[in-house]
Amino acid sequence: MRSGRCNLYRRLIRPLLFRLDPETAHRLTLAMLGALPARLAPEDPPELAITVWGQVFSNPLGLAAGVDKDARAVAGWQALGFGFAEVGTVTPRPQPGNPRPRLWRLPQERALINRMGFPSAGMEAVARSLERIRPRAAGIRLGVNIGPNRDTPVERVPEDYQRLLARLAPMADFIVVNLSSPNTPGLRDWQGPERIRTLGTALTDAQAGLMRRPPVLVKLAPDLEDALLADLCAAISDSGFGGMVAVNTTVSRAGLTAGSYPEGGLSGPPLRTRAREMVARLYRLSGGKLAIIGVGGVASAEDAYALIRAGASLVELYTALVYDGPAAVRMIKSGLGELLHRDGWRSIGEAVGSGSSEQS
Numbered sequence: 001m002r003s004g005r006c007n008l009y010r011r012l013i014r015p016l017l018f019r020l021d022p023e024t025a026h027r028l029t030l031a032m033l034g035a036l037p038a039r040l041a042p043e044d045p046p047e048l049a050i051t052v053w054g055q056v057f058s059n060p061l062g063l064a065a066g067v068d069k070d071a072r073a074v075a076g077w078q079a080l081g082f083g084f085a086e087v088g089t090v091t092p093r094p095q096p097g098n099p100r101p102r103l104w105r106l107p108q109e110r111a112l113i114n115r116m117g118f119p120s121a122g123m124e125a126v127a128r129s130l131e132r133i134r135p136r137a138a139g140i141r142l143g144v145n146i147g148p149n150r151d152t153p154v155e156r157v158p159e160d161y162q163r164l165l166a167r168l169a170p171m172a173d174f175i176v177v178n179l180s181s182p183n184t185p186g187l188r189d190w191q192g193p194e195r196i197r198t199l200g201t202a203l204t205d206a207q208a209g210l211m212r213r214p215p216v217l218v219k220l221a222p223d224l225e226d227a228l229l230a231d232l233c234a235a236i237s238d239s240g241f242g243g244m245v246a247v248n249t250t251v252s253r254a255g256l257t258a259g260s261y262p263e264g265g266l267s268g269p270p271l272r273t274r275a276r277e278m279v280a281r282l283y284r285l286s287g288g289k290l291a292i293i294g295v296g297g298v299a300s301a302e303d304a305y306a307l308i309r310a311g312a313s314l315v316e317l318y319t320a321l322v323y324d325g326p327a328a329v330r331m332i333k334s335g336l337g338e339l340l341h342r343d344g345w346r347s348i349g350e351a352v353g354s355g356s357s358e359q360s
């Protein structure tokens with residue numbers, strides 16, 4: 001199911017981009033995408049539409065966090081055919097992130113390793129950018145992923161999230177609280193039931209003062225032990241969160257050929273199995289009541305469909321965009337339509353969770 005344009009990317013554009021260091025290639029691509037007119041993609045067929053949190057998404061495929069950290073190319077993501085884009089991670093104050101190099105390609109595995117450490121223009125700049133560009137890209141749903149500054153003391157992390165929510169909620173269809181980046185020291189310790197409840201209370205307080213209250217989701221790491229998931233899921237559900245994003249990058253190197261790898265989060269196909277497994281577990285534990293965004297190693301329609309059948313209402317990708325280019329979006333959407341048809345579903349919503357008991 002490879003299209004001509006996908007080949008153009010892989011034969012011509014990718015070799016040029018891969019001659020550059022990964023971050024320069026990334027910046028160049030973002031600048032080009034930012035200049036695209038939003039109305040380039042054809043309308044999605046109705047069977048790909050799905051309603052989540054009472055909002056209609058024209059298709060379930062979204063851009064994962066980390067690609068467009070400062071919301072520079074929202075119209076471009078709509079032009080490529082994404083149903084939604086999750087921008088960020090955005091921090092309250094601007095910060096440079098980790099020193100370079102901090103992003104590596106693993107071409108053999110079609111994977112990436114990164115330890116970006118939340119480089120961010122800060123919430124003021126991102127809010128202003130969103131206010132300016134949002135009207136040009138009205139057809140795409142927008143998630144905003146938020147995280148604390150690196151130098152915020154642990155007891156003040158909830159305040160960072162409160163300020164981010166208050167500033168960015170007016171422009172977001174949903175907010176994602178990132179608790180799972182391996183590159184901000186101490187952040188992943190927030191993935192415990194007690195701390196989740198503390199955060200939930202802080203965010204509910206912050207939301208009380210807002211005119212617009214988008215659902216708030218929690219983004220989780222694939223490295224969490226299965227035994228913890230039941231308590232975690234209960235805390236997320238009890239604390240007013242609207243869903244979960246599973247999964248972030250992994251610190252594990254299982255599945256890679258022996259060798260030495262840089263420190264950081266691994267993404268792409270090595271994450272695929274764990275992402276499916278975690279989505280299925282979270283879907284079962286939450287009784288299908290919390291919406292799940294599935295992410296990790298999606299590179300084909302079959303991968304996206306497997307996450308949907310495991311229990312994801314929406315699916316995201318990052319690494320496949322680097323290896324397959326923008327045509328991956330069109331290819332995955334058309335393949336998803338065919339898979340729905342094959343299995344006799346009339347819409348994506350009917351397929352969500354239909355295979356959740358098949359995963360261990």
Ligand SMILES: Cc1cc2nc3c(=O)[nH]c(=O)nc-3n(C[C@H](O)[C@H](O)[C@H](O)COP(=O)(O)O)c2cc1C
Pocket residue numbers: 064065066067069088089103112114116118145178181219247248249266267268269271295296297298316317318319320
């Ligand atoms: C270079 C890079 C930067 C990322 N930055 C973020 C980030 O800022 N916030 C976040 O929540 N996830 C971030 N991620 C994780 C992705 O959103 C996604 O969860 C992960 O890469 C798995 O999806 P994939 O296999 O399709 O890439 C980043 C991933 C990569 C490769």
